[in-house]
Amino acid sequence: MKVVIIGAGPSGLVVCKTLLQEFSEEYPFDPIILEAEDDIGGTFQYRGYENASLVSSKQITSFSDFRLPLDHPDHLTLPEYIKYLRDYARHFKLDDRIRLGCRVTRIRRDPTGGHVVEFVESKVSPQAQTIHADFIAVCSGLHVIPSTPDIPGIENVLHPKISPADGITPQVYHSSAYKARAQLANRRVMILGTGETGHDLAYEAAKAGATEVTLCTRGGFLSFPKVLNDFQLLGFKFEGNLPIDGLITNLFETTYVHPWVAKLHLRWFVSDFVIKRVLWFLTGTQAGCNQWVGELDSERLGRAYVFLNKSNKAMPYINRSYRKRPKFMEYISRYIDPPEDSPPVTNFSVELAPFPTQFLPSGQAVFPVTHRKESKRIQGxxxxxxxxxxATGYTQNFDFFDSEGHYPTLNDIDVRNVFKQGDESIGFIGFVRPGVGAIPPISEMQAMFWTAIITSKIPVPTSLPHYHLLVKETARIKYGVDHSSYMSTLAKDMGAAPDLWKLWQEHGAKVLICYCFGAAFTPFYRLQPPYQTPSAPQIVKAEIWETIARRGIFGNLFMAIIPMAGYAIVNLLALVLEGIWIVAGKALEK
Incomplete structure (x- = not known):
């Protein structure tokens, strides 16, 4: 069974590995990866830049059966992660399955069944080659095709009415073309977009010696550090060094959740309510962690709506003109800015602004007047x-699909964001983005889920999903999911979500505690079939136990036990109300 996998990033690699491990006489999978670039790694390899590192932790990001050493730092640099992917490919003998420099140009349906894949191998011949494929795995990634919104007069930045006398050549480019700080030195820099890349670039510009940095936001952001650390309470400094993506617990949030609670997303709203007030107490603001400007509108402020921005190194520069907190509160509690900027090296500020509506012939930006603090300040x-x-993100385009083949698009994928019902031979892997978490482990779960479907291990699920982030129909990005909810849903579909009683019986109390107190780590879903692996219990007992134990007694009390108790009460109330509803319904029938 030939399987063509498009893309040799993390998603393509884990799909190939999963298919090879499921090889059998009944399903003799023969996967091949076609990668357009000259090396593996995808976005991490070709759209990275100097000083970039992952904002997701190694505990979440690493594949379930290929882990990093316990003493390795929690967050990898991009070169380290690319090396990890190379080691992964070598360990599972994927290298011979990868064909580099092969760009897929057309996929059409074969009248006899399957698909015909046409591709061009740039270093061999410009002539298209073909492969007959029984299955297609699209793993080309969310972040490949730059998205550049049109701004009237942008050409005036490159060709202002009055030529600059400083000899600096103006530039306009997408963040995918940014590679090093030297590109920003001694320049007046404007960055469009306040996602993690935008914040990274604002920080890099400040450190590069830019003469002016303006960071433009569409509608605000939600800032949170990737590591929960450097809080001071009543003079005592908390240095837990806790990756933020590993703090969401499983018990009563992803497992043993009442259907009503899941459908109404009550657990998200409960956690938002608590977190906002804790943030106010610790940092003086509810907009984000020590975030004093650029706040989201109240109806979008919370984990249910947006992607957390975990690149917070630029926040000291952004906050400088806005931060106001009573001194007496600073004696009670305070958040200490990232160590490399504490104290800040200079008095340099990054100015936050709305997106410009246009650029005048002189090259000057014109900003809209709104109710927001940054809008009022920038007008002067x-x-x-x-x-x-x-830094406006990316778009997706599958123009290699033949228009007459009625191939699905991202909007058509109605089964767990992986495939279109009735067209299971085409899987889209890695095309959801978590609010907090990482795409590679999601891709691994999707790979196992899709493989289980095409090997008839599990039926196509029909239950309604409750993992999508809540966005309006007009939203630009609709592929956001809650990491834990999505992972848990796929695990339940596959029968891989552990039952607590069986977990304790088969693996003991330590694994049970880790599962209850831990986040949606992928090894949890390999403790039992259909993708059980002997290494999973040891990974849980060692690496994940260390991650949970690192919180300490008080950390686990406030970040695990109290939240779990709160969620337990919400689920219990839902169960009681359901019982009353059933009893009342039967009484009315009589």
Whole structure:
């Protein structure tokens, strides 16, 4: 059974490995990865930049059966992660399955069944080659095709009415073309977009010696550090060094959740309510962790709506003109800015602004007047950037699919964001983005789920999903999911979500505690069939136990036991109300 996998990033690699391990006489999978670039790694390899590191922790990001050493730092640099992917490919003998420099140009349906894949191998011949495939795994990634919204007059930045006398050549480019700080030195820099890349670039510009940095936001952001650390309470400093993506617990949030609670997303709203008030007490603001400007509108502020921005190194520069907190509160509790900027090296500020509506012939940016704090402040400034960077994300385009083949698009994928019902031979792996978490482990779960479907191990699920982030129909990005809810849903579909009683019986109390107190770590879902692996219990007892124990007694009390107790009460109330509803319904029938 030939399987063509498009893309040799993390998603493509884990799909290939999963298929090879499921090889049998009944399903003799023969996967091949076609990668357009000259090396593996995808976005991490080709759209990375100097000083970039993962904002997701190694505990979440690593594949379930290929872990990093316990003493390795929690967050990898991009070169370290690319090396990890190479080691993964070598360990599972995937290298011979990868064909580099092969760009897929067309996929059409074969009248006799399956698909015909046409591709061009750039270093061999411009002539298209073909492969007949029984299955297609699209793993080309969310972050490949730059998205650059049109701003009237942007050409005036490159060709202002009055030529600059400083000899600096103006530039306009997408963040995918940014590679090093040297590109930002001694320039007036404007960055469009306040996602993690935008914040990274604002920080890099400040450190590069940019003369001016303006960071433009569409509608705000939710800032949170990737590591929960450096809080001071009543003079005592908390240095837990806890990755934020590993703090969401399983018990009563992803497992043993009443259907009503899941459908109404009550656990998200409960956690948002608590977190906002804890943030106010610790940092003085509910907008984010020590975030004093750029707050989201109240109806979008919370984990149910947006992707957390875990790149917070630029926040000291962004906050500088806005931070106001009573001194007496600073004696009670305070958040200490990231160590490399504590104390800040200079008095340099990154100015936050709305997206410009246009650029005048002089190259000056024009900003809209809104109710937001950053809008009011920027109106009194003259901003003429010499470098404009679109940190505006990416779009997806599957133009290699033949239009007559009625192939699905991302909007058509109605079964767990992986395939279209009735067209299981085409899987889309890695095309959801978690609010907090990472795409690679989601891709691994999707790979196992899709493989279980096409090998008839499990039926196509029909239950309604409750893992999507809550967005309006007009939202630009609709592929956001809650990491824990999504992982748990796929695990339940496969029968891989552990039962607590069986977990204790088969693996003991230590594994049971880790599962209850831990986040949706992928090894949890390999403790039992259909993808059980002997290494999973040891990984849980060692690496995940260390992650949970690192919180300490008080950390586990406030971050695990109390939240779990709160969720337990919510689920219990739902169960009681359901019982009353059933009894009342039977009484009315009589």
């Amino acid at each position: 400034m003259t901003i003429k950037p010499q470098t404009v960077i679109y």
